[in-house]
Amino acid sequence: MAEQRDDKPEIKPFKGPAGGWGSVRSLAEILPREGGSPEVLRELARQNKPEGFACVSCAWPKPANHHPAEFCEEGAKATAWELTSHRTTPEFFARHTLTELRGWSDYELEEHGRLTHPLRYDPTTDRYAAISWQTAFAEIGAALRPLDPKSVVFYASGRASLEASYMYGLMARMYGNQNLPDSSNMCHESTSVGLKAAIGVPVGTTRHSDFERCDAILIFGHNVGSNAPRMLHDLRACRKRGVEVITFNPLRERGLERFTDPQNPIEMATLRETRMSSQYHQVKAGGDLAAMMGIAKFLVEWHDAALAAGKPEVLDTAFIDEHTHGFDAFVAAVRAADWDAIARESGLTLSAIEAAARVYAKAKAVMAVYGMGLTQHVKGVENVRMLVNLLLLRGNIGRAGAGPTPVRGHSNVQGQRTVGITEKTELVPVERIEAQYGFSAPREKGLDTVGACRGVLDGSVKAFVALGGNFLRAVPETGPMEAAWPRLDLSVQIATKLNRNHLFAGKQTYLLPCLGRIEQDVQATGPQAVSVEDSTSCIHGSRGKATPASPHLLSEPAIVAALAKACLPDPALAPWDDWVADYARIRDAIERTYPEMFAKYNERLFTPGGFWKGNKASQRIWQTPSGKAEFLAPTGLCATGFGDTDGRFRLMTLRSNDQFNTTVYGYHDRFRGVKGTRDVLFMNAGDMAARGLRAGQVVALESDAEDGAHRRRDGLIVTPYAIPSGCLGAYYPEANVLMPVEHFAEESHVPAAKSVPVRIVV
Known part of the structure; x- marks a missing residue:
C-alpha cells in the first residue's frame, strides 16, 4: 500500500483541461492501487446504468440515454475504493491500538481496506476485538434501553439507501426521538429551508431534461469538475448548442473553464477542448448576495426605462402578478441598494455584473445551478432566497428549461430527507406513520448536526449511533469534539471502512461492518435491490452484484432491523424480519407512508432514467402560506455574517x-x-x-x-x-x-x- 504524501510536494499551475487524458491516467493509477480486481472493471460497466447500480459518490442524475461509460473520474475512484482487495481484519487491530492509529492520516486509514468483522472496543487494551453479531446487538440494545431517548442521536450518512433510511428514521421515532442529523445538515439544509419558504418545496424544480431546453445557465458556488463531474457532459452539450453559461465562483476551477470529453475519441486524439463558461466572475467569498442584487438592480432599472419608453418589459409582470407575493417590498430594497456597496461586497466591477444581467435579461429559459458556495454561509438561506428572487423576476420557475438546480453531494442525501431522516416534524407525515404502525410519534424537534455537536460537547448526548459517515471528521470544532467523544456512554458506527471517527471510543463502542451498495445482497427471498433519489427528485433502483468483501458482513437494512429489535420497547410494531427478507416489502411500506411520491414504487423501480417523485412548484403550485411564490429582501449584501477587519x-x-x-x-x-x-x-x-x-x-x-x-x-x-x-x-x-x-x-x-x-x- 503506497502512501502518496511527499516530503517534497510539488505545486505548480495545471495547464490541462478537466477530463481528458488526466482523468484516464487518474483511473489507471487507482485501479492497481486498490488491488486490480477484475470485478471493478465489470462493475464500472454497470455503473449508473438501468439494472445496474447507482454510483456511491455524488447524486447527479442517471440518464435514460446513457454513455457507454456512465461514470466520471470521481465515481470510478469511489467504485474502486469500495471494491478494493485490501482488508482490515481483527488481526490488524490486534497489532494496532486506537491511540497509535490516531497518528495515521485519513488516507491511510481508509486505504487499509474493507472491514470484515463486527468489533467491540476493549478499553483495557485500547484495541478493537472481534465479536459475534448476536452479542453486539444484545449489548447495544441493553445499553440503549435505559437511556433517556432525548439523549441519543441517530446520525445518517447520505450514502444509505431509501430502504435503510426509512427503517432508520422509523426506528428513531419508535425509540422516542427525532434526533436524526444527516449529511444534509452539513451542506444543503439552507436549500431545504430557503426553497421551502420561497416556493413551497425543499428541493430544486428542474429535471435532467431541462438541460436540453434552457438557453442560459447561471452557476453559483459549485465546482463541477471535482464535485459532480458527470455534469460536465451536460454543460458541454449546452455549450455546443450555444447556451450561455455564466459562472460566479471565487476560485478559478478548471471544470468551469475547459473540458475535454474522455468518451469522445476525436477530442481525445486532437486534444480539443470545450470552453465551459461564457463568462466567469470571481466573486468574493460571501459576495454572491451582492452579485445577485446587482443583477436584479440592472433588471429593475432596465424595466423602468423600457416602460417609460414604451418598449417591451424586462420583468415578467404577468407571472409576478399571478404567482408571487412580496414583490413590492423586494423591488423597493433593490432600488435602494447602493451600486458602490454592490461592487465592494461582491468584489466585481459593475460592468461584469451588467454583462451577466444582459444575458439573463435576454434569455427565455434559465437554470440556476448552485452548490455549497451559496449554502455554507451565515446568510446561506438568504443566498438561496435571493437566487429564487432572481428567477421569479423573469418567471424562471415552472417553465421548461428553467428553475433552481441545487447540486447535492452524497448519492442519496436528498432521498433520506424524503423518507423521514429529519429532525423536523413538519417534514414527516406523522399521523400517517402513527396509523400505519400503532405508536405515538414524537413531535418535539430533534437535534440537527449543530445540536448534536452541542450535546456531545456539553454532555447531554449520551449515545451516538451512526449509519455510515465520518461525523467527527466532518463537523466543526474538531479538537473539542474529539476530546468530548470518550464521555459518551455508547458509540455505534455502521461502516465499510475504518475512519477517524472510529478511533475515538465511548465507554461502550461497536464498529459494525456492512455490505457496500455495489456488493450482492442476498436475503431469504434471494438477491435484493435498493434505491436512491438523485438531485432532480428522480428515484433509481440499484442492484449490487460484486462479491462481498467478507462473509461476515450484514446489509444496512439487516443491521437497522437487528438494532430496532434490540432497543425498541415494542419491536413487534413493525415487520422488521419480513422487511429484511424482502426489500420490496420495505418499498411497499414507504409507498403507504408517502403514496403521492412513491405510487407503484416496486413496479417503477428500474425505470430508465429513474421515476420522478413529482414537484408542485415545477407546476406553479405554491405550497406556501400565501399560496404564492415569495419574494424576500435580503438583510444585507454580505453573506459571511462577520465584518472585515485589518488582518482578517x-x-x-x-x-x-x-x-x-x-x-x-x-x-x-x-x-x-x-x-x-x-x-x-x-x-x-x-x-x-x-x-x-x-x-x-x-x-x-x-x-x-x-x-x-x-x-x-x-x-x-x-x-x-x-x-x-x-x-x-x-x-x-x-x-x-x-x-x-x-x-x-x-x-x-x-x-x-x-x-x-x-x-x-x-
Missing part, C-alpha cells in the same frame, strides 16, 4: 479532485496543480506581497471568531492562486479545526464553511 481573511474550505467528502483517495489535486500534499493555503498573490509572504512559505492559520477560543491549523504551504483578495482556501476536513460549532447558517444551522474568519500567523 475569509477562509473557504475546499475539496480536492482526489477526494469525496471526508474520503481522501490520494494527495494529488490535479486541477489546482498540487501533488503530494494537502497542507496547502491558496492565497491571492497581491495579498501575499502585501504581507511579505512568498510561495512555499509555511504558515499557520488561527481562528478570528469573536468567541475567545483558540483554534489553529499549522504547517500550511502558501500557494499563489487565482482567488479574490481577502479570501483564502484550504482543504476540508483538515481545516475544520478552525471553525466554531456556533458559526453556522441562520435558520438552517449548516456550518458556514465557505467563509470562516481567520488570521495568518507566520
Whole structure:
C-alpha cells in the first residue's frame, strides 16, 4: 500500500483541461492501487446504468440515454475504493491500538481496506476485538434501553439507501426521538429551508431534461469538475448548442473553464477542448448576495426605462402578478441598494455584473445551478432566497428549461430527507406513520448536526449511533469534539471502512461492518435491490452484484432491523424480519407512508432514467402560506455574517479532485496543480506581497471568531492562486479545526464553511 504524501510536494499551475487524458491516467493509477480486481472493471460497466447500480459518490442524475461509460473520474475512484482487495481484519487491530492509529492520516486509514468483522472496543487494551453479531446487538440494545431517548442521536450518512433510511428514521421515532442529523445538515439544509419558504418545496424544480431546453445557465458556488463531474457532459452539450453559461465562483476551477470529453475519441486524439463558461466572475467569498442584487438592480432599472419608453418589459409582470407575493417590498430594497456597496461586497466591477444581467435579461429559459458556495454561509438561506428572487423576476420557475438546480453531494442525501431522516416534524407525515404502525410519534424537534455537536460537547448526548459517515471528521470544532467523544456512554458506527471517527471510543463502542451498495445482497427471498433519489427528485433502483468483501458482513437494512429489535420497547410494531427478507416489502411500506411520491414504487423501480417523485412548484403550485411564490429582501449584501477587519481573511474550505467528502483517495489535486500534499493555503498573490509572504512559505492559520477560543491549523504551504483578495482556501476536513460549532447558517444551522474568519500567523 503506497502512501502518496511527499516530503517534497510539488505545486505548480495545471495547464490541462478537466477530463481528458488526466482523468484516464487518474483511473489507471487507482485501479492497481486498490488491488486490480477484475470485478471493478465489470462493475464500472454497470455503473449508473438501468439494472445496474447507482454510483456511491455524488447524486447527479442517471440518464435514460446513457454513455457507454456512465461514470466520471470521481465515481470510478469511489467504485474502486469500495471494491478494493485490501482488508482490515481483527488481526490488524490486534497489532494496532486506537491511540497509535490516531497518528495515521485519513488516507491511510481508509486505504487499509474493507472491514470484515463486527468489533467491540476493549478499553483495557485500547484495541478493537472481534465479536459475534448476536452479542453486539444484545449489548447495544441493553445499553440503549435505559437511556433517556432525548439523549441519543441517530446520525445518517447520505450514502444509505431509501430502504435503510426509512427503517432508520422509523426506528428513531419508535425509540422516542427525532434526533436524526444527516449529511444534509452539513451542506444543503439552507436549500431545504430557503426553497421551502420561497416556493413551497425543499428541493430544486428542474429535471435532467431541462438541460436540453434552457438557453442560459447561471452557476453559483459549485465546482463541477471535482464535485459532480458527470455534469460536465451536460454543460458541454449546452455549450455546443450555444447556451450561455455564466459562472460566479471565487476560485478559478478548471471544470468551469475547459473540458475535454474522455468518451469522445476525436477530442481525445486532437486534444480539443470545450470552453465551459461564457463568462466567469470571481466573486468574493460571501459576495454572491451582492452579485445577485446587482443583477436584479440592472433588471429593475432596465424595466423602468423600457416602460417609460414604451418598449417591451424586462420583468415578467404577468407571472409576478399571478404567482408571487412580496414583490413590492423586494423591488423597493433593490432600488435602494447602493451600486458602490454592490461592487465592494461582491468584489466585481459593475460592468461584469451588467454583462451577466444582459444575458439573463435576454434569455427565455434559465437554470440556476448552485452548490455549497451559496449554502455554507451565515446568510446561506438568504443566498438561496435571493437566487429564487432572481428567477421569479423573469418567471424562471415552472417553465421548461428553467428553475433552481441545487447540486447535492452524497448519492442519496436528498432521498433520506424524503423518507423521514429529519429532525423536523413538519417534514414527516406523522399521523400517517402513527396509523400505519400503532405508536405515538414524537413531535418535539430533534437535534440537527449543530445540536448534536452541542450535546456531545456539553454532555447531554449520551449515545451516538451512526449509519455510515465520518461525523467527527466532518463537523466543526474538531479538537473539542474529539476530546468530548470518550464521555459518551455508547458509540455505534455502521461502516465499510475504518475512519477517524472510529478511533475515538465511548465507554461502550461497536464498529459494525456492512455490505457496500455495489456488493450482492442476498436475503431469504434471494438477491435484493435498493434505491436512491438523485438531485432532480428522480428515484433509481440499484442492484449490487460484486462479491462481498467478507462473509461476515450484514446489509444496512439487516443491521437497522437487528438494532430496532434490540432497543425498541415494542419491536413487534413493525415487520422488521419480513422487511429484511424482502426489500420490496420495505418499498411497499414507504409507498403507504408517502403514496403521492412513491405510487407503484416496486413496479417503477428500474425505470430508465429513474421515476420522478413529482414537484408542485415545477407546476406553479405554491405550497406556501400565501399560496404564492415569495419574494424576500435580503438583510444585507454580505453573506459571511462577520465584518472585515485589518488582518482578517475569509477562509473557504475546499475539496480536492482526489477526494469525496471526508474520503481522501490520494494527495494529488490535479486541477489546482498540487501533488503530494494537502497542507496547502491558496492565497491571492497581491495579498501575499502585501504581507511579505512568498510561495512555499509555511504558515499557520488561527481562528478570528469573536468567541475567545483558540483554534489553529499549522504547517500550511502558501500557494499563489487565482482567488479574490481577502479570501483564502484550504482543504476540508483538515481545516475544520478552525471553525466554531456556533458559526453556522441562520435558520438552517449548516456550518458556514465557505467563509470562516481567520488570521495568518507566520
